[in-house]
Amino acid sequence: MTSNIRKDERPRSGQPDGRPERPPTDYSASGPSHVIGDWLLFESDGSVVVMVGKAEVGQGIRTSLALAVAEELRMPAEHVQVLMADTRLTPYDMGTFGSRTTPYTAPILHKAAAAARQLFVERAAALWAVDPPELAVEGGSINHPPTGRSIPYANLITDAEAGRLNELWSDDEAITPSESWTTAGKPALRAEGRDFVTGKHRYTTDMTRPGMLIGAVLRPPSIGATLASLNGSAAEALPGVTVVRTEKFAGVVAPDRATARRALALLRPTWNLGSAGTHVSSANVFDFLKSHPAAPQAHNRWAGADVFETGSLTEGMAAASGGHTLEASYRVAYIAHSPLETRAAIAEWDNGELTVWTGTQRPFGVRSELAAAFGKPEEQVRVIVPDTGSAYGGKHTGDAAIEAAWLALAASRPVKLTWSREEEFTAAYFRPAGLIEVRSAIDAGGRITAWDYHNYNSGAAGIRTPYAVPHQYIEFHTTETPLRQGSYRALAATANNFARESHMDELACLVGSDPLDFRLLNLPDVADPVQSRLRAVLLAATERFAWASRPTGTQGPTGHGYGLACGTEKGSYIATCAEVDVDPSSGQVWVTHVVQAFECGAIVDPEGLENQVEGAIVMGLGGALIERIDFDKGHVLTDRFSRYPVPRFRDVPTIETVLLDRKDLPSAGAGETPIIGVAPAVANAIFDATGVRLRALPLARNPERQQP
């Protein structure tokens, strides 16, 4: 039996470079491949290589997917390696986003592995001429207890199969129910951990190729400026420097980074500055968004439909007679992902074929971008994603990959391009800013009767209310945007939950109701799965937080406050309690304690899940309190960490996570939703502490203090 992937290049944390004898078929159009051997490779030493087109960007799926396969194959997870995100070696994948790995990809692997296990049982039964029910599976082997015989999987594969089973798995394959898991669902160490702590893990930024040169790209002096002319002669006089000009950009290639930077500084460009957007700034952008509608387009609708309507708003508003109505608007700023590893790519041409190593969440999408940019068939382009220094939704596009490929083509050598931090803050895309207007009514009993909700620009994800409201009109309005914008962890669910859950608190305050009681009152249907799961996390979080026994401000605001928020997105459920201290004179806010309950069905990797939930809370605190892209006259002003504060050690509160393990429910993704409750919980706690309702993110940098 031959092995396709060399042992010294096992995909523990980097990526192997072996070539399989049979690349997987591109099933992009027809759904996932059902050939077991496209997903699983059985090595002669008894180990298994899982092949999957997802990228590891810190969310821990290299570990959780290994657990899934180890579970079905009844073998230790240490013997399962995961080969990820290589367009030549792994099956097609749409991209690593939308919290899809656990609900969509893991079940494929469960089914493929379960089908493989069943095949091995049948083959062993035939070999020994016994009934399959007499056989047991354990430790990667098939055993026959009555006779004590045992045979490893690897010995049940023919030489001709070369480690890959050609049989198919089926959609209704019997997989191990989560209640019976013995490997998945248990604490596991991250597969890449050892390479992280020794510094051995090689990100794209760290890689080299034989003969590799270093590239750098000339960035426009202001947003929207285009290159009019370029004099590169001074730069090209430097030894080993090539000046490159394409239709889209200009850049240089040099033997090292210092020379590349020097060459860049010697370029003499002239620019067409244009005037588009120069009158818009971070101060007036919300007026701009509302007054600049744009036709909805597939690429900027972000998620879901644009309008949701139930009942009649007129009726709903009228039903509130004896109750209250409320109108308020909420704002969220543009923020940056600022992954610690900046965008980077290495491009290498070989006889017209292109290979690019790059940190992206969409390896196959970037392959398409490259193929289109260079007029190549996709088979001649290979994208390989080394495990990446995080992304948070920010690395969907192939910008760095395309730039590196142009530079490599011009230099006829492999070229590495690593964006600087300033490029990361100015040339990448941002989380969209948004304006959200809410008009609502509650009846005398505190039930919401009408919900009129308009989101301008931030997005449709998480836009629908989970509360029981008979009369609703909810619309996402596409607008023009002065800054380049795109996906961000949880998309607009953060903005929409901030607006909705802030507004819920305002309504609770109007009727003098406790924020928890008010939410439960408006989630009355315990038979409804959404409402009941939301109630469960609300109750779990508030119980751990001791919400009912918190000191309440009978003497008026004390500078110390407690806030609550909840939400659901992408099939998982969150409730967050926050405790804050506010200095009344400076307005400075300290979040001192956060309790977050999270439920995402059956838990696959409890250790990784807790890490994700904690990390999402910390990242959420950044957007909630301090992060904002400031821009004016076509310039991003917050273009480095010294100007764009992010959460650091001192900003972190005590955090308690309560993970609800619903073994009876399918596993949902967990990398995104835990971020959505933080901002509204903190905003509500600030109101509790001060009596001041802040309706704009970031809360600690509000330009004006809005009065309640």
Added chain:
Amino acid sequence: MTLELRVNDTPRQLDADESTSLLVVMREHLGLTGCKPGCGEGECGACTILLDGKAVRSCITEARQAVGKDVLTIEGLEIDGQLHPLQQAFLDNGAFQCGYCTPGMIMSALALLNSCSDPGEQQIIDAMQGNICRCGTYLRIVRAIRQGGAAMRSGASHTEKVESPL
């Protein structure tokens, strides 16, 4: 010009200007890519290495400042395949997500423990304030530093594991 440095207990000679940043020296001249570029202005701590046991931001430190000093990078911590107790503590506590900040975190923590063998939680937080973990694993990092510090105080060699004090 030829620079002579002592890196991870090994004398190294390289052809670079004294004003070259230590980050470039480590990564491009010596192939020690454990120290990471993150910001280029000493704000994120990903490039942290030690000079005579003290933490420096290698991206804003010129090579001349390392002459005559002991340079220690993340690659110098592991001995004969055995992790340093601080590395083991980061591993045990899962004190990372994407791992990009991890070497800088460990080196900053080691500098702290060199100067103060038993720091309290607030001391750890203050000392680590210059290191960014965008994934937000700060609480785990603090736990790992406490565990690693306890292991170092008890004189644990690279092979022994010490239970977390927490």
